[in-house]
Amino acid sequence: MTNFFVLLLGEIKRLQRYNILSASAVVALLWIGVLYLTELPDITFIFPMLIYVDATSMAILMVGVTIFFEKQEGSLHTLLVTPISKLDYLLNKSIITVASSVITLTILYLYVVIFKEIDMSFLGLLGAVILVALFHSLVGFLLTYNSRDFTALLINMMKYMFIFMIPVLLEYMQIIQQDIVEAILYIAPTKAAMILLYAPAGETELWEIVYALGYLGIGSIILFIFVLKRFEQFAVSESGV
Amino acid sequence: MFQVRDVTYRYPRNRKDTIKGISFDIRQGEIFGLLGPSGVGKSTTQKIMVKLLTDYQGEIYYRNKELKNFDKQYYQEIGVGFEVPVHFSKLTADENIHFFKKLYRNQANTDAMMQRLGIYEAKKKKVDEFSKGMKIRLNFVRAVLNNPAVLFLDEPTIGLDPANARTLKTMIKEFRSYGGTVLLSTHLMSDVDELCDRVAFMADGRIAEIDTPQNLKMKYGERKVEVEYDTGNEEATSKVSFDLDTINRNEDFFKLVRNKKIITMHSKETTLDDIFIKITGVEKHD
Numbered sequence: 001m002t003n004f005f006v007l008l009l010g011e012i013k014r015l016q017r018y019n020i021l022s023a024s025a026v027v028a029l030l031w032i033g034v035l036y037l038t039e040l041p042d043i044t045f046i047f048p049m050l051i052y053v054d055a056t057s058m059a060i061l062m063v064g065v066t067i068f069f070e071k072q073e074g075s076l077h078t079l080l081v082t083p084i085s086k087l088d089y090l091l092n093k094s095i096i097t098v099a100s101s102v103i104t105l106t107i108l109y110l111y112v113v114i115f116k117e118i119d120m121s122f123l124g125l126l127g128a129v130i131l132v133a134l135f136h137s138l139v140g141f142l143l144t145y146n147s148r149d150f151t152a153l154l155i156n157m158m159k160y161m162f163i164f165m166i167p168v169l170l171e172y173m174q175i176i177q178q179d180i181v182e183a184i185l186y187i188a189p190t191k192a193a194m195i196l197l198y199a200p201a202g203e204t205e206l207w208e209i210v211y212a213l214g215y216l217g218i219g220s221i222i223l224f225i226f227v228l229k230r231f232e233q234f235a236v237s238e239s240g241v
Numbered sequence: 242m243f244q245v246r247d248v249t250y251r252y253p254r255n256r257k258d259t260i261k262g263i264s265f266d267i268r269q270g271e272i273f274g275l276l277g278p279s280g281v282g283k284s285t286t287q288k289i290m291v292k293l294l295t296d297y298q299g300e301i302y303y304r305n306k307e308l309k310n311f312d313k314q315y316y317q318e319i320g321v322g323f324e325v326p327v328h329f330s331k332l333t334a335d336e337n338i339h340f341f342k343k344l345y346r347n348q349a350n351t352d353a354m355m356q357r358l359g360i361y362e363a364k365k366k367k368v369d370e371f372s373k374g375m376k377i378r379l380n381f382v383r384a385v386l387n388n389p390a391v392l393f394l395d396e397p398t399i400g401l402d403p404a405n406a407r408t409l410k411t412m413i414k415e416f417r418s419y420g421g422t423v424l425l426s427t428h429l430m431s432d433v434d435e436l437c438d439r440v441a442f443m444a445d446g447r448i449a450e451i452d453t454p455q456n457l458k459m460k461y462g463e464r465k466v467e468v469e470y471d472t473g474n475e476e477a478t479s480k481v482s483f484d485l486d487t488i489n490r491n492e493d494f495f496k497l498v499r500n501k502k503i504i505t506m507h508s509k510e511t512t513l514d515d516i517f518i519k520i521t522g523v524e525k526h527d
């Protein structure tokens with residue numbers, strides 16, 4: 001077994017032991033509750049929004065919380081003096097995060113297919129979720145690097161939510177309707193995320209899809225390189241999370 | 242095994258160098274002690290040598306190859322014991338050990354080691370339910386679970402009761418007897434006296450002195466006899482000391498012994514403790 005898989009299995013076991021797995025199960029149940037309470041039989045309109053909230057915020061939270069734990073209990077230090085490359089470590093965290101978002105998507109999609117109506121292909125949603133969760137797991141690293149402690153991490157997450165996540169959500173709920181604001185929101189990675197998640201409904205223009213794919217794809221590559229470079233500095237600093 | 246040449250290091254956000262140009266060699270099969278008062282840079286030196294801090298100036302050679310040219314495979318050959326707890330706290334001791342063990346090509350008999358250190362019975366307990374001393378013992382097992390060629394130990398006996406400290410020291414000596422090399426940072430003189438073949442005294446980010454404990458004692462040592470006697474007036478006593486090497490010719494000493502009532506008489510050799518204070522200029526706090 002290569003060290004990559006040892007790390008992966010260890011990570012899964014810890015998600016379970018540190019109750020992060022049950023926390024994400026609770027969140028998934030919460031989403032099902034929301035879907036259950038929705039009066040509309042066809043939930044094609046609301047479904048991507050739920051997935052949007054889950055794949056962005058849960059991805060950031062999962063990376064942040066697990067690294068915070070590892071740094072606090074010192075196990076991160078130990079990992080650094082074992083034959084694991086930082087690339088293995090970072091890939092592991094991102095893969096686990098993406099997998100968790102994919103599982104949530106699958107559960108919610110099954111629920112909707114069985115009890116409600118939806119007019120979106122699963123594969124399209126799957127692709128979108130993978131890219132969105134990957135990008136946001138890297139955002140999670142970035143926010144963690146720049147947080148002195150857990151409180152600072154939570155505050156940084158809040159900032160990301162208020163600046164990027166919520167405005168886009170309000171736009172899609174048609175609470176924000178000014179053209180100028182909608183135009184400005186193209187700067188936000190969360191807008192690209194929302195475009196991709198709605199694309200499987202089949203009403204998105206091609207240029208928008210290309211833009212969103214480009215933004216999150218190239219963005220992920222740039223973020224990944226940056227996160228990789230800064231990892232050691234973060235890991236050995238005593239003051240960081 | 243290691244050649245450290247004029248290494249300096251500064252932490253990213255600091256304004257001053259923490260390590261200010263240190264040079265020393267560690268030979269294969271020896272226990273090399275790094276000694277010095279708190280905050281002098283022992284742990285920092287160790288972190289540099291285990292490649293946790295890579296931004297140093299100067300050169301470090303391991304098996305004649307610059308440390309910077311080693312990749313993660315370096316960790317197959319070394320074992321690192323930290324001074325702080327370093328385990329997954331919500332996994333059991335056993336789960337921790339097995340997880341880390343699987344990352345290595347060489348795997349030691351950890352059960353036997355846990356047994357010797359008295360934590361085998363508790364191996365199904367979560368690490369956050371361990372006492373401080375148990376965590377320290379587990380740290381040691383984790384450090385050697387890959388049968389390393391070089392062992393880095395940072396204050397390995399701090400927080401252990403005397404019996405466990407003894408077992409641990411025996412295990413460190415056994416490690417050496419199988420050809421292992423050890424870098425041991427500590428401020429406990431008893432550990433140095435007992436374990437180290439050579440020792441480097443650090444003071445303010447520099448190395449003040451490197452030698453064997455015996456040579457250091459000879460060099461800085463004074464051998465004297467301290468005599469406490471009854472002065473005769475009321476209940477007062479007085480103390481004088483005499484040089485042990487010239488005592489057979491010292492008339493004052495004979496006079497004193499003949500005429501006064503001796504209360505105590507001790508021969509005193511300089512301990513490493515005294516040398517520590519002399520070299521580093523710092524009173525040690527335990």
Ligand SMILES: Nc1ncnc2c1ncn2[C@@H]1O[C@H](COP(=O)(O)OP(=O)(O)OP(=O)(O)O)[C@@H](O)[C@H]1O
Binds near residue numbers: 282
């Ligand atoms: N991550 C860090 N960032 C900035 N400065 C640091 C960091 N770690 C240690 N230092 C500083 O470097 C100096 C040396 O610290 P180090 O931990 O190497 O000391 P030490 O000799 O191991 O002390 P002790 O005996 O207390 O363990 C100290 O002044 C400390 O404040």
Ligand SMILES: [Mg+2]
Binds near residue numbers: 285
């Ligand atoms: Mg230290």
